[in-house]
Amino acid sequence: MDDNKTFTLLGDKFAAASIDFSRPMRVAFITYDGSVKYSAANGFDEIQDLLPFLQSKGLDIHEEIWDDPAVDWTAYQVALLRMPWDYHQKFEEFKAWLTKIESLGITLLNNYETVRWNIDKHYLQQITNAGCQVIPSIFLEQGWNDGLPLLFDALSSDQIILKPCVSGGSRDTLKVSRTAFQEAQAVLAELLTQGAYIAQPFMKEINDGEWSFTFFNGTYSHTILKKPKAGDFRVQQFFGGTIERIDPQQEHIDQAASFVSAFAPETLYARVDGLMVDNNFMLMELELVEPFLYLAYHPEALGNFYRALTEKINELAEAEIA
Template sequence: MKIAYICYEVQERYVVGTTGDEDTELLQFLQGKGLDIHREIWTDQTVNWQQYELAILKSPWDYIDKIDAFYSWLQVLESYQIRLLNPAGIVKWNSDKHYLKDIAAAGLPVTPTAFLERGTTVALSPFFDQFNTNRLIVKPCVSGGSKNTFAITRPQVADLQPKIQTLVQTESFLVQPFIPEIETAGEWSLLFFNGKFSHSLLKKPKAGDFKVQHYLGGSIHPQEATAQQITSAVAFVTAFAKDCLYARVDGVMVDGQFLLMELELIEPLLYLFTHPESYQDYFEALVSLM
């Protein structure tokens, strides 16, 4: 079986602050296992996609800036009957953070979220009382890497609301209360391969910031999740990541409960370097789905 290993045009940006290039190291590991697998750039117009039977989404990290082209590319794969991992329907659902509504509707614990729909009038002040918070997080529904993400206090509303109003004319945004535990305790990431738990880690922002991404100054701490945390994360994977090669469940502990921040099913960094068995876990999950 010939497999396309899907990446994006630039390979360096998101590996700053980690050890090595996960895309290359995982690809070489899978090739060393005898798989007929080849790196392809999803936006490369010269690729003959019809030569592939299976495609793995590894790091199409620029899809957020080219979302319509990304959706069209998914349709191209479907037209050629190329099976995608993770499945295309789940990928499209997961590309827009309105998916948090579905998870909350299923009764699972999710960070409280409201939406500023495209083209509507923005009024941020009521959300402080709605969420009983002094700080809001506002970000696009199709987003990644903290692009156009704002942390807003009440005194900042007058200055920032016009800018957000302009942005909402072209895309939808979400509003959430700032979760202080991210600053004090960090954000957990639990990694699953074909529904099976592999490894976990804790991400912490730099002093004075709330962004945990390592390329924005955050730090990565390999750490074993508790049985309770794993059980909580399994519930999200079981309900919303069926037949997925990989799933990363990002959350924070609030009053003893694992509260979901994001369910990453498109292009998450897998932090394979933090766990010696993770490459083998990934390989075994892939073989089981082939």
């Protein structure tokens, strides 16, 4: 990709979204020390191109690995969570890092309260309790050993999905059938020594695709549809899943937006993932920590993100002056 050409083409389009340079704020672009499993699309790579693009627009923004002990966090006023994708593997360290940078007065995007709430899938219980449409869920606390047959009955399903309450990218996720659960039960028992799990019915609608609605500063931006490869249930690209842009009906955008307004009202970014069940959107997950934003899959997505980020930075700068 010709980066200069891309940035030139994008320059005039986003001119209205600008930083007030009289009140500069230094931003840490948070990543991790690991391999990237997503690829570019439509001429822009969210991983390789986003940071240089933001820098080309004049932002004082620099990549930092969240758990790099050499980072001087006192040099930053803002930390933008983009790719701390190993946080679930270093959970206690990540929580300690959040406490550390919060104590330094650094603003986190998304904010600390939201991130701490969202890093554990128990948050889905709160959303369910509020009467929202959520895929049915049962939480198995660490050490649970009541036996898988009870779950098939409780979830009224002959196939269930089991995934860690703290995880990402389908790590340690199991699909189990009622007729062949014995081996999975031993595996699950071992996994439950490490942390809690969530059990959900396998939804056949996953074969039609998982919908991801993305919002910036509470405003709808774009939607993509992720489908698993034949014979699988995982939609991630590195498992063979496919991604396509989709233009949803307004009623479905409104349904997704209701989760953001109720549970993520102050977020810079929010991704609402779910399935269409009888033409009704049902939530699978509300992604508020480090979601892939699919900025390359819609022509307006990158501009929407950039404008939202500059709005946040300018708000913070104005508050600091006041």
